[in-house]
Amino acid sequence: MILAGGRGTRMGRVDKGLQPFRGATLAAHVLRRFAPQVTDVTINANRNADGYAALGAPVLADELTGFEGPLAGLQTGLRHTSAPLLATAPCDCPFLPEDLVQRLHEALVAQDADLALAVTMEADEAGAAHKQPHPVFSLMKTSVLPRLDAYLAGGGRRMDGWHGGLRVAEVLFTDAAAFRDIDTLEDLQREEAGVSAPRLADVTGALPGYDPHAVPVRQAQRIIGDFVRPVRGVEKVALRAALGRVLAADIVSPISVPAHDNSAMDGFAFAGDQLDDVHPTTLEVIGTVFAGRNAGLKPERGQCVRIMTGAVMPEGCDTVLPQEHAAGITEGSVTIAPQSVRPGDNRRHKGEDLMEGRAALTAGKLLRPADLGLIASLGIAEVAVRRRLRVAFFSTGDELRSVGEPLAQGCVYDSNRYTLYGMLTRLGCEVVDMGIVKDDPDALEAALVDACASADAIVTSGGVSAGAADYTRDIMARLGEVAFWTIGMRPGRPMAFGRVGAHGRDAFLFGLPGNPVAVMVSFYFFARPALLRMMGADAPADLRVQARSLEAIRKKPGRTEFQRGILTVEPDGTRSVRITGSQGSGILRSMTEANCIVVLPDERGNVAAGEPVDVLLFEGLV
């Protein structure tokens, strides 16, 4: 049952479901997505029955009169169906998941529940994650009707108010955006104009001197950064599974680490104010304290405790003498030479690693091994991370053959899909390899439409240069808003960027040039930072280092060049870099031989041998 019986209060009392949206009505979009998931659909509406009936589904009005809310619609649905199960969706959520009912059903059966409902994890503006139930997206046994009747008869109207006493299965969906509702006319207009991101033309229009035929690298990066939006879905994963994911909410330390002052050495603990600068100090040893055991020892003046590394400092002690620094040790005493230790030495303070109540890690962090350890040190087993980004990619070109096919005359094997697979996977994206698409308008349109159904971003290669672009432009323009750029850089001059949509969903599009090195360079310098932003990750740091060029490099000012280099550290510790042979943008070998990219910025001219240049290393330590 599609619930369309509301008053539309926040939309100025219009009939929400019948509002025009992307060439149809809101309810029509919902019906299109919902109908294939169920056996029969009914629409619950209290006005304009004819308008809804025209969509091709039976229409039922609430049995309770007076616009009593969605529960009244639900009651009507339960009363009139002969099916054992009833699924509901609201008429104002045109992006609902295509596997909604299937997943609710799986949970209903697996948990032997009376009712299953969708939940998402969402991050608020500050990045804090919370669970968001969506009780209007539900599937229930029709046998729950008496319970609902009783709740409504008692005056209850809250959508989940009658769930008490029912077995309820919550089903976590990772795509929070799919549950987005259109509540106000402004929402509707904004969605009509294309999700909540701004229009590309508004972003580029705000830049003085923007010329798509001559876009400086930095300007292209900025436009892309201003245009893309982070995904909102959040999921909870076990700590190990969080490696490489983006933290969705700050991790606030529930404890102090270490939880107590403790010893950094195996030795003797005592109050440091007993030390004498001139004379040796001899202290009586009253016992031993091991790590992880509380001995309850409390040395008085003139006394000390033998202590192991990591053991809690006994009360009154603030200093540890490492045992190998003792001037003398007997059965029951230790002698400390003057000046061999200072008060406070070798004590680790409570909370010196992490203090209770403070953020140990902040939202946006791409989690690395040390972060997993740090979270474990707080005793936390599950982490809220942003949902994975889904990125679809395909290659274009009649000359391309896939690995495993014979290579016909004039053809080349498709390598871009493999480099793209590698780069996207390294970034932690969920990849959808859509294969090779012929140089054919219909095939390109079909591929883009198909990709929009599930992907957050689409990365293509080839077909964006001046000659090839005509039909590409037309199609992309029809499906969304895409700019074709000539960028002041080498390699990677041509590129398309924007957003395309179909099925009521849209995806950011990166149309990268076909040449194999160009595709990698444009991915690393444009797509990668944008995808990180979409993943909700902090902006990547600029980690360029300087090295001496071992050879002269010809370079024209006015464009950025990305040369492939091999960086070496000389015996004297200085860094030098040489270029990997031919730098043609089809020569992929230049990329595999390299361990860095030499970045020669716009203003730079020819480089003489021995001059410093900026390089960006491929590998780091972690």
Ligand SMILES: Nc1nc2c(c(=O)[nH]1)N[C@H]1C(S)=C(S)[C@@H](COP(=O)(O)OP(=O)(O)OC[C@H]3O[C@@H](n4cnc5c(N)ncnc54)[C@H](O)[C@@H]3O)O[C@H]1N2
């Ligand atoms: N008159 C002009 N011609 C070209 C210009 C220009 O400004 N004016 N720009 C050149 C530059 S720079 C590049 S880069 C290419 C980009 O062209 P496309 O993006 O349209 O790419 P294609 O023509 O489809 O392919 C270029 C080249 O790369 C090979 N290729 C393509 N896809 C793959 C793949 N998946 N695996 C391996 N190799 C691939 C393709 O066979 C071509 O050789 O345009 C220049 N021309």
Ligand code: MOO
């Ligand atoms: O710049 Mo093209 O992108 O040389 O290969």
Ligand SMILES: [Mg+2]
């Ligand atoms: Mg081509």
